[in-house]
Amino acid sequence: MNWARIGIAGLAGLAVIGGFVWALWPQPSPVDLARVTRGPLQGEIAAQGVTRVRDPYAITAPITGYAQRAPVVEGDAVIADETVVAIISPPDPALMDARTRAQAEAALTEAQAAVELAETNLRQAQSSYAHALQQLERGRALADRGTIPAQMLEDLQAAHDSAEQSVAAARAQGDLSRATLLRAQAQLLGPELRFDPDRPESACCLRIVAPRSGVVLGVEDRNARLVQAGAPLLSIGDLDDLDVVIDLLSSDAVGVPEGAHALIEGWGADSVLEAQLRRVEPAAFTRVSALGIEEQRVRLHFELLSPRDARPALGEGFRVRARVILWQEDDLLQVPRAALFRDGAGWAVFVLDGGRATRRPVEIGRQSADMAEVLGGLESGAQVVLYPASTLSDGAAITDRAALR
Incomplete structure (x- = not known):
């Protein structure tokens, strides 16, 4: 009986010790995993843009x-x-003050008198001309009969010509006086002319x-x-000829290739519009960022390639989001950028190897927003740790968090 109690007590003690050991034993750390894959990859720059009518x-x-x-x-x-x-x-014409109006009215009266004087002078000149014409006709008749000498006939002809020129001068003076009258009348015109029915x-x-x-x-x-x-x-x-104008940092604009394509999003519909680089302005301008930093920016003009039917409501000055395609490859070995961390001057990742995290240096090429090209250090299908914690060490036990759900 005593041995049975001792055995039971021993087993209970061993169970307690085993529980403590199991509780204190290091457990695999749950992590997010992703695979290294091959596939298409493209580099792009995301920026805000504004639509502008081209011309x-x-x-x-x-x-x-x-x-x-x-x-x-x-x-x-x-x-x-x-x-x-x-x-x-x-x-x-502007309204006139009292003095200016009085002067204009006096000029009008003067012009009217000048017209009357010119008309009187014209009548006088016409009367003198009629008398000179009669004298000339009478003199010609007398000269034909030999009654008067030729010199007297020449004097009558000269008097007739002078009278004729006097009539012409009087007419010209009359035209001049009437024009002066019109000018004087125009001086008295006021803004009330606008309301003349x-x-x-x-x-x-x-x-x-x-x-x-x-x-x-x-x-x-x-x-x-x-x-x-x-x-x-x-x-x-013309809204059929729309451009998308994007401001990029001058250092980013240098890397945009000629004829680069862009994807236009966030313009108010779910569809994505296509655009192509048409012109890069040769001069940069300074813009102060929200943090108070002066930035040198360059404007890039992209021509919208999507037809008007695909963007019926898009107009002038609309805000859009653009993704400028810098390069594109169809088959590249790539790893998520979230798995990369600095290892000295290079890059490294944690690879799942037999339930443990193995630090592995990698050589990285071109990068996109989410993925990076792998030039060496990884093979397709390898599982890497995403967002590795600073406490994760080489050889630590890990498990896939997705498998625990």
Whole structure:
């Protein structure tokens, strides 16, 4: 009986000791694993972009004048050389003060008197001419009969010619006086002429038509107002010719190949649009980042290749996300970048080998956003640890976290 109790007690003690040993025994660390694979890989740069009409037309006021309320609004379709997009009338004369008006009225009275004087001089010249003509005709008749000498006939001819020139001079003086009168009357015109219901339409306005077909992108001000020559009125463009403008760091822009393709996302629909590099601006500009760092950036212009039917609602100035393709290969050995960590001057990964993590140096080539090209140190199918913890050491026991779920 005593031996049985001792045996039972011994077994219980061994069970307790075994439990403690099992509890304190190092357990495999659960980790996330991924395989090294072969497949297509591409390098890209992600950036924000803005859509821009390729060749917008900015319409400005050709003269200083009074712009009427805009006959078109944003989004209106226009036809080249047909659609009236702006109406401008010449500026009205300014209101005159009392002294200026009194001087203008005096000039008008003076001009009216000059016209009357010119008309009187014309009548006088015409009377003298009629008398000279009669004298000349009578002298010719007498000269034919030999009654008067030839010299007297020549004097009568000279008097007739002088009287004829006097009539011409009087007429010219009358035209000059009437023109002076019109100028004096014009000095008294005021802005009330705009409200004259009998004002002819031809004397009103300069009508500006659309220089090209498209849509109205923007109107500077729809209200009627006074504009100076060269003031912007509106802009017109064709939404079929859209570019995507992207600002890249100058160091990144240098690596973009000629004719590079880009994938346009985040423009408001689920579809992905295609674009191709059309132009890189030759000069960079300085932009201050959100962290207050000055950056040298370069604008790249990408032509949208997707047809208008694939982007019906995309317009001018829309924000988009772009992925610029720098290079692309169809069959490369690759490893997730999340598995890489620095090992001195190179790279290394932890490989699953017999339930343990084995540190293995690797040679890395080109990298994409998520994957990296493997040039050496790994073979296809190997399992690597993703996001290795700083406490993970070479030879530590590990297990796949996905297998524990």
